[in-house]
Amino acid sequence: MDETDILKERKERILAYMESEGYVPIKRRDMRAMLSVPQEDREKFENLINELIAEGRVFETKKGKLASPKDLQMATGTFIGHARGFGFVTPDAGGEDIFIPASETMGAMQKDRVLYKMLHKAEKGKKADGVIVRILERGQQRIVGTFEAGSKGYGFVVADDKKIAKDIFISRENTKGAVTGHKVVVEITDYGEDRRNPEGKVIEILGHINDPGVDILSVIRRYELAVEFPEEVYAEIEHLGTEVAEADKKGREDLRDLLTITIDGADAKDLDDAVSLKRLGNGNFELGVHIADVSHYVRENTALDKEAYARGTSVYLVDRVIPMLPHKLSNGICSLNPHVDRLALSCLMEVNGRGEVVSHRILESVINSDYRMTYTAVREILEDGTPALLEQYAEILPMLEDMEELRQILGEKRRKRGSVNFDLPESKIILDENGKPIDIKPYEKSIATNMIEEFMLVCNETIAENSFWQEMPFMYRSHQEPDEDKLEKMEQFLRGFGYYLRKKDGEIHPRELQKVLQKAEETDEERIITRMVLRSMMQARYTAENGGHFGLAAKYYCHFTSPIRRYPDLEIHRMIKKMLHGELDEKASVYYRRKMPDWAKHCSKQERVAEDAERDTDALKKVEFMEDKVGQIYEGIISGVTNWGIYVELPNTIEGMVALSQMDDDYYEFDEKKMLVFGKRTKKSYRLGDKVVVSVAKVDRMMGTIDFAFAEENEDFQE
Template sequence: MDKLYEKRKKVVYDLICDDLYVPMKFKEMAILLQVSKEQRDDLRKILEELELEGKIYLSKKGKYCKGEARRLTGTYRASLKGFGFVVIEGEDADVYIDEKEDGGALDGDKVEIVIIREPKERRREGKVVRILERGVTKVVGLYQMRHGKNYGFVIPDNQRIAQDIFVPVEKSKGAMDGHKVVVELTSYGEPGKKPEGKVVEIIGHVNDPGTDIMSIVKGYDLPVGFSEKIMNQADRVAKPVSDADMAGRRDLRNWQMVTIDGEDAKDLDDAVSVTREEDGYLLGVHIADVTNYVQENSALDREAKERGTSVYLVDRVIPMLPHRLSNGICSLNEGEDRLALSCIMKVDMSGHVTDHEIAETVICVDRRMSYTSVKKILEDEDVQEIERYQEFVPMFRLMKELSGIIRERRKRRGSIDFDFPETKMILDESGKPIEIRPYDRNVATKIIEDFMLLANETVAEEYYWRELPFVYRTHEAPDEEKIRALATFINNFGYSMHVGTNEIRPKEIQKLLAKVENTPEEALISRLALRSMKQARYTPENTGHFGLAANYYTHFTSPIRRYPDLQIHRIIKDNLRGRMTPEKMEHYQSILPEVTKHSSEMERRADEAERETIKLKKVEYMQKHIGEVFEGVVSGLTKWGMYVELPNTIEGLVHVVNMTDDHYEYDETHYQMTGIHTHKVYKLGQKLKVRVTGTDRLLRTIDFEIADEGDMNYGEKQW
């Protein structure tokens, strides 16, 4: 049989390589070879093998040709609709992969593809010819037994994994119906056969408190705890600040300074101080010197580098460093001596930094302030709060003054400020959401934001001109075609923006956001503008930050929770102490490409996990409100329905099939839904009442229907 198969392969190959017949489509070849219907699958298999061997390739017109097509390597990303894309490193445009051409690839797999079509107007289309490395080895999902059978299935939480996973009973680890489990894949399946796996961990029953969030933790492969070795090392290094520790440092313990954070924050890594100078202000941004306790290449450092960042989920924080450090000796706690790296800046009345110093210091924070308290003092003029913190009130007023100057200067140069309200979620002891509301920025959050941004820019600029190896936070200019698409879209609403040849300036985006402020379409246009941007990332090369309109930017201010900041502190200290030898420079140059790449990836993972937990709790919250009516605004329109956002940031879908008073069509040109009989129109920003009709915890979706104007079946709480 094998000999016959090889003989057929040679005949097919010779036929394709014969100039008399090349190129030809599959159907033409089958006719020429007089292949029967039953033999066609065998012919396809032969062609696929020859393609894998690189001897032939499929042309854009679907014809087989001799020679090898251009092969690309990238990461396969599956969509929820079956098809996928391959992201090629170093290329902006990804490659579309039809469901029939995915070669059995799963989301996250590293694959080799060939381009089969390159249309002028649309994205390239490709075909997976080889899976180089599996991105998924473990899957989290819901275990379901097949009663009376000796097997079960795991339904993946990740909707991008389309197939259930077959689990023989002897590999189920005793899992029962309704258990959330982690299953390790032992086989990735093939046409007509499901992937197989073995249960390696039972997370808990789907209805048990905490199982939902832990499933997300496991699904994103987030670390759950620290090893005994790391905990022991943290205990050893977390000693009180001694005279030896302070030797050679600038002593700032007599400076008036505070931390300003959220009420529930425990890892306080930045303190601020401001005094008035003759020709401006003296601003001090004092950052915890974590590198004093986390030595390079120690067990603590290796773990922090692997984690890349702390992860902030709705019900827990997964820290980059053990709490013994992050909430203890590294945290700038009130009234305690702490080691710091300080960026002390002289800022003139126009917001320019005229002089600065970066120094190793010892500090002692006078007060641990909350955003709420500072807002009460500066915005609400709360008499009790002003009395309570009277000795600090003059400094807070200086901070507000300076913050406004810095912000105005940033605005003048074109910095883009996407002011979306974040979600503030209150959970009970069992992890159930009891309140959801927008977490708005106020004067206090803006003060800290402005001061941290200025320190980050100042540090980045100094080290850029020192020409030392460094870690920058970069944000590239958006693709011209995405901006042109945005410019075309906003014309529907009567707005325009100037797009120069091969260049878009951040000021144009800023102007657009200013124009749409307080309009019904503000939320949509702001989101579309944000989506047209590229993602910021960490790089060893400085290419500037488009969104901030900054030539130099870094992350210097959060070494407790971000590894790039910790890495930067090491470089700064080596420079300050005269240890930046050619050997040390070479060392940093060799490690920074991988450090920045991994940190960027871990940041993406953390953001996605955080978003998933928020979506999950929003769905859980609305389960208690099915049948109730709320007022919201139309936040998005598509051919399948309208998205409506409630004032508490929860968003749901009114599906077009549930708009029963008429047949509604989506008018893409004017971005509205129109009833073909009644001519009733729904537009962005329009207020309307909706009833909650259902939720789906697996898909993390909320369904609404339009409520009658007279329906007063309001929920107990209106937002």
Template sequence: MHTEIYEARKNLILEFMKDARYRPMKLKEMCSILGVPRRDREELKLVLDQLISERQIDLDDKGRYKIADPDLLEGTFIGNTRGFGFVHVDGIEDDFYISEENVMTALNGDKVAIKKIFDARSGRRSEAVIVNIIERANDFVVGIFEKSKNYGFVVPDNLKIARDIFIDKNHTMGAVNGHKVVVHITDYGNGRKSPEGEIVEILGHLNDPGVDILSIVRAYHLPEQFPEDVMDQVANIPEEVLPEEYAGRKDIRNWQTVTIDGEEAKDLDDAITIKKTGDGHYILGVHIADVSHYVTEGSPLDKEALKRGTSVYLTDRVIPMLPHKLSNGICSLNAGVDRLALSCIMEIDDKGTILNHEIARTVINVDRRMTYTAVKQILEDKNADTISEYKDFVPMFETMAEAADKLREKRKVRGGIDFDFPESKIILDKKGRAVDVMPYERNTATKIIEDFMLAANETIAEDYFWQEIPFLYRTHETPDADRIHKLTLFLKNFGYYLKLKSGEVHPKEFQKLLGNIEGTPEEAMISRLVLRSMMRAKYTTENSGHFGLAVKYYTHFTSPIRRYPDLQIHRIIKETLSGAWDKKREEHYRHILPDVATATSQCESRADEAEREVDKLKKVEYMSRHVGEYHEGVISGITNWGMYVELPNTCEGMIRLQNMNDYYIFDENKYELVGEMTRNTFRLGQKIKIYIAGADKITRTVDFLLADDVEWT
């Protein structure tokens, strides 16, 4: 739809709705009155959706369109265990405070309409009241069942849901005290009456092996089983590439090709080829599994993949976007078998500049399945046995390292930010209990693959941006000015500065800062604060660049087995390569991509939160086995209620002010705690010795004490 026509239709709808005779109505009724033919109803809905996003119109609780109240804002309710909460409104930096009496029946995550009653003033947030619940986020809640004589109630696992759920004795499914259950809320109650519900699933006793992670799976509505129609479609997909599928593809099966992944990985969706030319250039091939060949648009597989949005990686399981027959079978680039791929073949000069590229539908055959550990042993450790085992591939890995260094240096020059946080590696025993936690460090091999994937993603994004066709981009906005202002004030306490231009910061300034703090006690803490000052990356149809990578064009092309956006753009790429692209297909993608971008961004956020919750849970479980021990850690956060301390194994706990043997005052300008009697000072990044006092799996918290405050016996 052309911009001029689109704007004219928006204005026409607004005029119609602002007429004094207009009354709220549903889409079907509006189409009837306006004489909109059935074939154009989707276009009208697009216009209405845009007006809603611009806050010019609203949907009421009966699904009718009405002119928006200018004094009302829409946002997401964030509950608190003490009954009050906050509402986050997109585009507004600070959340609105909602007192307990103004919460209505909202539960954490609900989409709500609010009316502001007080503006922010010194030390206090803006305050609002909830006037309407627009969309419920909690039809089903996971919690612990507690039984009384004639009824029961469920205490939600999510501490942000402050109210217990009443269960009539006829709807308990026979649950007993301590059972983890899923409850369907049938009545959200009111200010005086608790929510009511009925138990629909008993997960097991809270101490049973595996129930803790299963509870998180249910709480985040992560689908474990695939529907029957999906599995029927999968059953008809061949296990080997068929002869007729080679037609029209570039045959590069004779190119030396490897995959490099973690030891446990089974869904191998990227393979690498590389060679050095006589003039010192590199020909780098990034070959990605052609998942879209098997997951066709609109099929049951496709609909389910879009619904899931991404694979979710929990400590003891993977909840895949696609069934294992695809993700570990025909779509996985396993060694020694022919596979269909979509390839980005790039020529890179000795300065790391990508000179030209080819995008092609290919057929490949991987020579070796490599691990990050083996490649690290070859390139970093110079392990003689590993070098001997892979002697035919060693020159290839050395060439990879050269090319990756050039690409990384090029990215560094333009200002790309590289956060090198150690991720947590959590080891479980056979019963699913955490027996070890350690930092999972990046090495030469992981960085090589990262560099090559970044190059392919950027190349694809730039190519399709200039073709001016509908596409999905991975965008990362410039940080909010208020966040940067707060960060700069904090950094001054440590003698660091960010150079701002017109109130904005260039990514190169962050890169310089991270270089300056490298190796200092405050490195981890400042790095995290810098990361928190950033906006969240998301999928969009508009290309606004990627601040963190300091690139104008970026997309996600390299993981179609586990990310739906990659699968989606593969279809667009293949249609343009095969000549199937026309005006009709362009309009089709222009219509569906905004919803795909929104849905997949939300699914990604859900997966990230679930993964974090499981990691937090298992870290607490691990620390509970070490209560009574002394360790050294680094102060990673300071608040007016205590300080967080991170141990070398990445586990974190809190020393609460009330548990310290002095009265400490929090200096929010310097982010310090100062003892009133001892004059002891605690600062971010400071090393201290702690005592592990307790660990609570229900609240997912670990309590530390200062070692000096513990009475030695």
């Protein structure tokens, strides 16, 4: 037994003792004696104990005894801060967050891994609360924020992340010449304590807060998004051609004569899915979903593959795309551009009149897309019958009409089984050449966007089910049903609007949520109901085991259709191709099954990072857009109520807050049960979903806030 094995065995024995029934806190020397640790190994033993303490798996009491955190009702988790100083801990073991008062954070900062002790369990709508016992690992070493100079040469940095409650002190020698208003990156040198601010040094000045592009660059630095690719990646693709080599086409099924089109947004450059459709002799459809064979060019364990895995996903910021793959692949040889040969992984599905996939084939193919269609053009052809477009695309008109028929069949099948459609408007932010927002409006959704959505959904389900029954190593897209606490809060909220959920054996079927959303359609509260139901849902994630997809009411689901921009799709392509080529023997299967859970966890994490960065850049531009709108009047809908303010959302998706402290016509209180704010004297109330008229009172770009004030309803508001 080598030294590593000896240490591992001792670690396991320490933890086994800590978890045993007869366990009592024990001194270090008694633990050494119990494990018969020789004198020459004493230092290694001490390091082992300190390692377990740092991991939060062993706790040292004030009297120096080793104790089990579990025995002392302690556990580990991640700290989530709040601008007001308090915070929450998300337990490693899962479950509801634990509230931590500002006085009990022990100086913990956003994303720190902590050991905490629960004081009170959750009951009657009140969150569980606790205290931080120890900070195990700091979550952030670098902070992005705005520099504010002091009078004697020192300064403070106000973090962009409002969950970091304390400003970071910068001594005179560590300012790097920053002046008030500079966006900077700070490296923390001292995390401070409860009553002392953290300290740091400026390591990069990004520019002034008002300089074009600095706001987005700040988000990129804050989330540590990799913009440039390493030199070794460019070296690997240096000799990659712009056309598919003849040798690469061999052994593939030739589908170049199959009428095939892509349908995307007008500004899309990475076209990773193409579709085809034809009627069969038995009246069924043959739907072809052809996906760019990215795995042919991104080989396992290359520098290109490692970089793609590290990124996990492309990031779509408001003014740019940070791609998972270099443009030579994403916009070039992998993109299914029209009139050029491309390698694909195709799924050909026979679909009957009830939307059931009665048979399918998955194959490596060569395709040649005939038309590069846009959502707008397809909508105008099918809905408006625009003469010029009907003439231009006469060759594919019959196929488009069949596609529209199949879209309705597939949508009806999903509706019947209870699939939930969340139709919340997304923002389309239009910028000028300097990155300044000049218009914000909801994204257009149409039968064309829904058509591609339906085709991709049925393909993803077919691939997932096929892989499940093949028992191959795989990465599923899983979505759990809401947990009990969230479900209870949602039910209480819905009852306030007169909506009721029917449960069976304490469980809810997604069909019940679908009924609520359908009932709310075209009502004033539709957007609020949809958002509340969505917030009550668990987050979908990647898993190595099939967990089904609650929201889609699907037994099997995965992401197969976007390998240019998502690493899970790329990994799925590899597994399928290995299966097709007979390369998934027992040894390979064992290897990939062992690796897949970690890969799934990493990809889920990177997806969250991308979503947060995208949301933050949208929020920045929304605030900037409203800067010159102070005093203007708008009609909106109440989207949130709290004990500090009323949130109002405008038709263009911009949200601001009316602070209760600024409502001087009465003293207003928040009723959490009824989810409304009411005046004590006038009994005037504001509840979720109410239509209101507001004026823009204040916009603070540094704080990222938009303040509204209620206006008189007869005042003219902006359309």
